[in-house]
Amino acid sequence: MKILVCITNVPDTTAKISFAENDTKFNKAGVQYIIGPYDDYALARAVELKEQLGGSITVLNVGEADSDPQIRKALAIGADDAIRVNCDPQDSFFTAVQIAAIAKEGGFDLILMGRESIDFNSGVVHGLVGEMLGIPSFSPVMKLDIQGSTATFAREIEGGKEYLEAPLPLVLGCQEPIAEWKIPNMRGIMTARTKPLKVVEPVAVDELTTLDKYTLPAPKGACKMIPVDQAETLISLLKTEAKVL
Amino acid sequence: MSILIFVELDNGSIKKTSLEAVAYGAEIAKTKGTTASVLAIGNADLSELAIAGAYGASKVLHANTSELATENAMAYASVLTAAVQQENADVVILPKSGLCDAMGARAAAKLGASIVSGVTDLPDLTDGFKVKRSIYTGKAFATVDVKGDIKILGIKKNAIEAVAGSGIADVATFSPALGGGDFVAKVVSQEKASGELSLTEADIVVSGGRGMKGPEHWQPLIDLAQALGAATGCSKPVSDLDWRPHHEHIGQTGIKVAPNLYIACGISGAIQHLAGVNSSKVIVAINKDPEAPFFKAADYGIVGDVFDILPRLTKAVNESK
Ligand SMILES: Cc1cc2nc3c(=O)[nH]c(=O)nc-3n(C[C@H](O)[C@H](O)[C@H](O)COP(=O)(O)OP(=O)(O)OC[C@H]3O[C@@H](n4cnc5c(N)ncnc54)[C@H](O)[C@@H]3O)c2cc1C
Ligand SMILES: Cc1cc2nc3c(=O)[nH]c(=O)nc-3n(C[C@H](O)[C@H](O)[C@H](O)COP(=O)(O)OP(=O)(O)OC[C@H]3O[C@@H](n4cnc5c(N)ncnc54)[C@H](O)[C@@H]3O)c2cc1C
Numbered sequence: 001m002k003i004l005v006c007i008t009n010v011p012d013t014t015a016k017i018s019f020a021e022n023d024t025k026f027n028k029a030g031v032q033y034i035i036g037p038y039d040d041y042a043l044a045r046a047v048e049l050k051e052q053l054g055g056s057i058t059v060l061n062v063g064e065a066d067s068d069p070q071i072r073k074a075l076a077i078g079a080d081d082a083i084r085v086n087c088d089p090q091d092s093f094f095t096a097v098q099i100a101a102i103a104k105e106g107g108f109d110l111i112l113m114g115r116e117s118i119d120f121n122s123g124v125v126h127g128l129v130g131e132m133l134g135i136p137s138f139s140p141v142m143k144l145d146i147q148g149s150t151a152t153f154a155r156e157i158e159g160g161k162e163y164l165e166a167p168l169p170l171v172l173g174c175q176e177p178i179a180e181w182k183i184p185n186m187r188g189i190m191t192a193r194t195k196p197l198k199v200v201e202p203v204a205v206d207e208l209t210t211l212d213k214y215t216l217p218a219p220k221g222a223c224k225m226i227p228v229d230q231a232e233t234l235i236s237l238l239k240t241e242a243k244v245l
Numbered sequence: 246m247s248i249l250i251f252v253e254l255d256n257g258s259i260k261k262t263s264l265e266a267v268a269y270g271a272e273i274a275k276t277k278g279t280t281a282s283v284l285a286i287g288n289a290d291l292s293e294l295a296i297a298g299a300y301g302a303s304k305v306l307h308a309n310t311s312e313l314a315t316e317n318a319m320a321y322a323s324v325l326t327a328a329v330q331q332e333n334a335d336v337v338i339l340p341k342s343g344l345c346d347a348m349g350a351r352a353a354a355k356l357g358a359s360i361v362s363g364v365t366d367l368p369d370l371t372d373g374f375k376v377k378r379s380i381y382t383g384k385a386f387a388t389v390d391v392k393g394d395i396k397i398l399g400i401k402k403n404a405i406e407a408v409a410g411s412g413i414a415d416v417a418t419f420s421p422a423l424g425g426g427d428f429v430a431k432v433v434s435q436e437k438a439s440g441e442l443s444l445t446e447a448d449i450v451v452s453g454g455r456g457m458k459g460p461e462h463w464q465p466l467i468d469l470a471q472a473l474g475a476a477t478g479c480s481k482p483v484s485d486l487d488w489r490p491h492h493e494h495i496g497q498t499g500i501k502v503a504p505n506l507y508i509a510c511g512i513s514g515a516i517q518h519l520a521g522v523n524s525s526k527v528i529v530a531i532n533k534d535p536e537a538p539f540f541k542a543a544d545y546g547i548v549g550d551v552f553d554i555l556p557r558l559t560k561a562v563n564e565s566k
Contacts (some may be wrong), residue, residue: 120387121363121382162434163436166430214388223545226545
């Protein structure tokens with residue numbers, strides 16, 4: 001079983017978002033970075049599948065050198081080796097082309113991703129990569145088992161779940177409760193230091209989108225507090241003032 | 246050149262967010278002096294499809310073969326690609342959803358198209374094709390200039406106000422040839438709550454957190470939701486604890502909602518929860534702790550016990566009807 005897990009290097013979910021250089025760059029100052037939470041689920045399930053079935057896990061990130069601590073963390077959690085495509089990813093399509101190029105060479109049985117990145121939230125890289133490789137893709141996957149060359153999995157659909165069966169290779173975008181997030185142990189952290197991290201240069205892609213500028217939402221006005229003994233007035237305020245009822 | 250809009254169906258009718266997508270596409274068609282066509286896949290009432298005309302579409306392509314009866318993003322992407330080619334479309338609009346992201350992505354790879362998901366406003370066509378999209382889970386926006394001969398946009402709820410006019414669209418059967426590769430996965434079974442209001446479509450959401458104390462105490466929240474015609478949601482710990490089904494989990498790692506009104510009951514307002522609700526128009530927080538962070542993100546707040554307040558609100562709603 002050869003598994004490729006694609007991870008993003010993203011600001012922590014509690015990070016304060018601000019921009020620099022005339023609102024054209026994300027302001028990294030003071031921001032803590034993490035492995036994308038959905039990617040973390042994908043990685044955790046990959047580690048469990050490897051324990052069960054044997055094989056290897058390669059982690060892949062399309063990003064600059066500041067991704068390395070997160071890549072090392074993924075190695076500490078249980079991946080065997082890592083590849084970083086050395087660039088500032090431009091958009092979903094660009095990123096997918098890089099991932100597809102690596103995947104084509106690697107001959108992976110399973111390509112696990114997160115359901116979406118938490119920086120650009122597109123939820124499209126799995127579909128793009130699946131189509132580029134000519135293999136099926138599914139998302140969001142919340143349960144996954146492998147028997148021989150068949151995957152059985154559950155996908156969240158509106159208002160419920162769908163259980164599916166498909167032949168490998170596959171691209172899957174993962175979310176909870178596919179596995180519990182794993183915390184690296186001391187031994188993992190020690191061995192991660194010497195596991196191979198290969199840095200490769202990106203393949204050329206025609207520019208499909210360019211960033212114009214970033215903006216922040218308008219600040220929220222003050223919250224109107226309603227005394228609890230007059231709670232019922234909320235309903236009339238929602239009707240006449242907020243006009244949402 | 247033309248505009249193509251994909252619409253999602255619910256019980257044979259076009260979903261509300263999809264009608265917004267039609268209005269959005271029609272508006273671009275008007276600016277560019279071209280026409281807007283719609284693609285619908287699956288079982289539908291033909292007169293319901295014709296309603297797309299009221300939102301500015303001139304025709305509807307309806308693909309409804311038996312192999313398309315179950316939702317299949319790969320097959321749907323192939324149908325979408327065929328429709329783009331037949332209509333010579335250069336802008337493709339999809340409402341943002343799991344299905345649309347997946348099919349849009351696969352179609353983009355087939356067509357070499359640029360894809361931008363999470364668009365919140367009409368494009369600015371004065372200098373290029375600039376669209377504003379939501380990023381960092383609603384905490385910021387990016388305006389991007391979309392290049393590429395074909396542009397695929399996934400638009401968020403409320404990106405445009407859809408107002409019905411009087412037009413009626415022609416509905417034509419569309420049945421492109423599909424390859425077997427799109428059907429390699431077998432759907433073994435489906436579990437679907439029936440008759441439930443969809444969280445992402447709902448105009449009002451009433452949501453509960455750990456402050457609701459346990460699954461056996463949910464009735465007052467459900468009663469208020471029913472009185473308001475609202476969908477019900479919950480915080481992550483609530484679905485982790487199996488108090489409520491996973492598909493109700495709202496937030497950073499769950500469903501993102503954008504209703505007109507979001508009522509949070511006994512939810513603290515952690516930043517990861519707020520990430521899923523910050524696109525709501527009006528937020529109400531009910532919490533017994535005056536320091537709960539939700540009050541900083543809310544428009545209206547009541548400090549008090551949910552089990553006292555919820556029944557009183559339900560009564561007030563019913564009395565005001
Ligand atoms: C400094 C900087 C600036 C950036 N500027 C932009 C920008 O202007 N516009 C823009 O669209 N993007 C930009 N990105 C890239 C962004 O971080 C994403 O990598 C890329 O856009 C894909 O995001 P998405 O939302 O489409 O991914 P999704 O489709 O939501 O991701 C789904 C899954 O694909 C995998 N995946 C996604 N991205 C990567 C990756 N980079 N490496 C490995 N696996 C990945 C993950 O498993 C993820 O869970 C920038 C990144 C950096 C570091
Ligand atoms: C990477 C990551 C992703 C996450 N993603 C999500 C996500 O998608 N969605 C999400 O919700 N969380 C998410 N979380 C968890 C989040 O940080 C919070 O832990 C969670 O939202 C708290 O849920 P809660 O408000 O229901 O519970 P609590 O924080 O326990 O809050 C309960 C609230 O109820 C109030 N209360 C108690 N009794 C009453 C009463 N009788 N009447 C009125 N009020 C009462 C309390 O004052 C308190 O404010 C994520 C966390 C991480 C680290």
